[in-house]
Amino acid sequence: MIADGATYMTLSTVPPVNSRLLFRERVTDYHCHILPGIDDGAETLESALSMARLFHEAGYREIYCTSHQIRGKFEASAADILDARSRLQAELVRANIPIRLLVGCEHYLDEFLLDTMKQPLLLEGTNLFLVEIPAFMAIELVKEILFQVTCRGYVPLIAHPERCSLLELADQGEKKSKFWDSWTTRNASVDNEVSLLRYLQDIGCQFQANLGSFHGFYGKFIQNKAKSFEKASIYTHIGTDAHNPDHLKQILKPPI
Numbered sequence: 001m002i003a004d005g006a007t008y009m010t011l012s013t014v015p016p017v018n019s020r021l022l023f024r025e026r027v028t029d030y031h032c033h034i035l036p037g038i039d040d041g042a043e044t045l046e047s048a049l050s051m052a053r054l055f056h057e058a059g060y061r062e063i064y065c066t067s068h069q070i071r072g073k074f075e076a077s078a079a080d081i082l083d084a085r086s087r088l089q090a091e092l093v094r095a096n097i098p099i100r101l102l103v104g105c106e107h108y109l110d111e112f113l114l115d116t117m118k119q120p121l122l123l124e125g126t127n128l129f130l131v132e133i134p135a136f137m138a139i140e141l142v143k144e145i146l147f148q149v150t151c152r153g154y155v156p157l158i159a160h161p162e163r164c165s166l167l168e169l170a171d172q173g174e175k176k177s178k179f180w181d182s183w184t185t186r187n188a189s190v191d192n193e194v195s196l197l198r199y200l201q202d203i204g205c206q207f208q209a210n211l212g213s214f215h216g217f218y219g220k221f222i223q224n225k226a227k228s229f230e231k232a233s234i235y236t237h238i239g240t241d242a243h244n245p246d247h248l249k250q251i252l253k254p255p256i
């Protein structure tokens with residue numbers, strides 16, 4: 001859904017979801033870099049078609065095309081993304097691949113993020129604003145910016161929180177704290193990380209897991225963290241975050 005000065009669509013409320021159900025069904029990918037030539041995802045139309053075939057074989061029916069949106073690096077406009085989606089969708093129809101493409105993008109949380117609020121590209125048909133939190137960002141800034149997003153009526157959907165070192169569960173924080181306590185005085189940042197996750201939950205953020213995290217795609221530490229987040233029912237959505245066919249094959253291959 002695109003909100004701009006000319007066309008404001010009615011914002012739908014995202015229905016409550018059960019993350020375990022999403023894990024089982026795997027029919028919608030909420031985070032994918034399938035659009036060719038927009039960011040560091042699929043480089044060619046052929047790559048994008050290969051990815052779509054893999055999704056279809058795995059039982060998926062809908063893919064959110066969430067290209068990166070990073071100031072100075074990836075700055076495709078909403079019109080570019082809509083156009084790329086339409087062209088790829090037409091190719092899927094031609095190739096007889098029954099996958100529905102939906103638009104969105106993966107926003108990068110930085111000091112420029114609130115500028116994009118003037119014309120946000122939400123996950124189509126929802127009021128979800130997919131956003132990635134860089135690990136080096138100041139925690140107070142993360143809180144302030146995401147609070148401002150909610151004040152505009154959007155729901156931040158935090159991309160792969162298990163990959164963000166600023167976000168920790170309370171018990172993980174305690175374990176980490178014990179480790180640090182043995183070396184030095186109390187690590188104050190642990191409290192901040194635990195409190196950030198709680199704060200984001202309190203203001204209504206939702207959380208998207210990367211499927212590959214559960215398979216150890218990003219290493220053992222992230223795998224364990226993803227499992228703990230799932231156990232604590234943090235997640236509301238799941239995505240592949242796939243960037244090319246080889247990447248996607250590895251993500252889809254192991255059973256959950």
Ligand SMILES: [Fe+2]
Nearest residue numbers: 031033106241
């Ligand atoms: Fe991504």
